[in-house]
Amino acid sequence: MAKKTTSVLPGFKLTLGYTLLYLSLIVLIPLACTVWKTSTLTWDQFWHTVTAPRVMASYRLSFGASFLAALTNLFFGLLVAWVLVRYQFWGKRFVDALVDLPFALPTAVAGIALTAVYAPHGWIGRWLAPLGIQVAFTRLGVFVALTFIGLPFIVRTVQPVLEDFDLEIEESAASLGANRWQTFWRVTLPMLRPALLTGFTLAFARALGEYGSVVFISGNMPMKTEITPLLIITKLEEFDYPGATAIAVTMLVASFVLLLTINFLQWWSHRHHRPV
C-alpha cells in the first residue's frame, strides 16, 4: 500500500500501521489458520469430509432455509419498509425502532423465545398444532429463526431508498396513465431493486452462519434439522479439528463469494441509481 498522498495531515503511518496490525492479529492471521489446518488433509480426505451425507444434508438445510427465509424477508421486508415510509399509523415510531430488535437481541435469547412461542403449547404453536403444523424442532423452526434474524437487513436497506424516492416520478407515471399497481411494478420497484438485492444478500449471508437463534428451535437431529455451523461445533467437540475446518472453509468460500457479490451490487446500484 504505497503512500501517494499530498495530504498535510499527520498520523498516516501510525493509523494505517495500527489498522493493519490489529486487522492482521485479530482477523487475518486467525482466519489463515483455517487454510493451514485444511492443508493437513489430503484432497481425498477433504473431499470426503465436505461431501459426507450428514454434511451434505446440513448444507441443504442451511442453504435452503437461509434462501427461503431471505426470500420471505424480501417480500415482507419491502412491505414493512413501504408501510413505515409511506403511511401514518399509531405507534409507527415504536414499530420502526423495534424492527432492529433482531440486531440488538442476543441470538440465544431469540432462540429460546422463538422456541417458547412456537412450541406445541406456546402462544403461537398452540394455534398451529391443531392444523397439523409443527414449527419447533422441525425444519420449519429453522426457517422461522432465520427469518427473524434476517428481517432488519431488507427493511434497513430499502427504507432509506424509499425515503429519498422522488414522488414526482410516480406522479409522472400516473399522469401518463399508469394505474397504481403499474406504477409500483414498473417504476418504483425497479428503482428499489439494487437495495432489495443488497438486503437479500446480507440476510442470506447472515442466515448461513447463524447459530444461536437456530440451535434451540431446530432440535438438532442429524440429517434432518442439523445446520452446518452446528456440525462444525460438533466436530470441534469431537476434537476433529481438520474435519471442522474443512466444513468451515467450504462455508467461508460461500461467505466470501457473497461478500464480493454485495460489494459488486453496491457499486452497481451506486452507478445506476444515483438519487436524482
Added chain:
Amino acid sequence: MTPASTLTAPRRAAPRRVTAEPPFVRWLLIGTALLFLGLFLFVPLAAVFAEAFAKGIGFYLHTFDDVDTVAAIKRTFIVAGIAVPLNCVFGVAAAWAIAKFDFRGKTVLITLIDLPFTVSPVVAGMVYVLLFGAQGLLGPWLLAHDIKIIFAMPGIVLATMFVTFPFVARELIPLMQAQGRTEEEAAHVLGASGWQTFWRVTMPNIKWGLIYGVILCNARAMGEFGAVSVVTDKIRGPGGTNTIPLHVEALYYDYNFAGAFAVASLLTFLALVTLVLKTWVERKNTALRGTEN
C-alpha cells in the same frame, strides 16, 4: 395506458393523490406488515418477559441472587469492557487512515474490515481454537508456558473482539469520508498539532457516529453466543467461563426455563435500551445535520 383513458376517466368528488393507495389497500398493507412483525418480533419479545415472571417475582429475583448468575454477569461486563474500547480505538484509527489519506488498496482494506460480519460466529470462535487450542498451531508452546487462552478469559475476549470488530469502523469510515479533510487541514495549517486537530476538530464532528458505533458494538459484545460458546468449556460459577448468554443456555438445558428467561430478560432489557439509545442518537444526528444545512 393510453392517454385517452385518463382523459375520459370519471372525476371524483374528493380525488386522492395519485401517489397514494386507496384506504382499503393502505390498511390491508399496514395490517399485513403488523401481523408479520407480530408473529416474528412482538410475540417472542413479550414471551421473554412472560416466561421470566412465570414463577412469580420472587423466583425472578432469586435467579439474580445465584452466585453463578452473578459470576456470568460480571464476566460479560469485563469482556465487553475490554473488547469495546479496543475496537473503538481501532475504528477511529482505521477511519482516520482511510478518510484523511489516499493510498492504494483502500477498497480492499475496507472489504477486509467488513470480513468478520460475513464470517459465521462459529467459525470466528473456531479460528482461535485452531490457533491457541491444545492441538492448535501455538497450543504446545502455550501449554509448555502454562498460558491458557482457549477455555479461559482471553479466548472469550478474542472471540468477542472478532465478531464486534467492524462495528465502530464501519460507522466512522463513511462519516469521516463524507466530512472530507478541509477542516482538519485548516486547523493543521493554523498550527494545531495532530492530537489537537483530532480532539478539537474531528472529534466533535464524529461524536455521534462514534457513540452510535459503540452502542451497537457493546450490544453485540454482551450478547455474543456462537463464537463464545466455541472457545469456552461452559463451566459455571466464579471459576468458570460462562458469560450471560452461555448461562441462559445452561439454565435452559437444566429445564429451569423460568430461570433461563429471567436471565434472558436482562439481555432483552439491554437490547431494548440499545434500541432506545440508537433511535435517540439517530434523531440527534439528523437534528444536527438539519441545523448545518
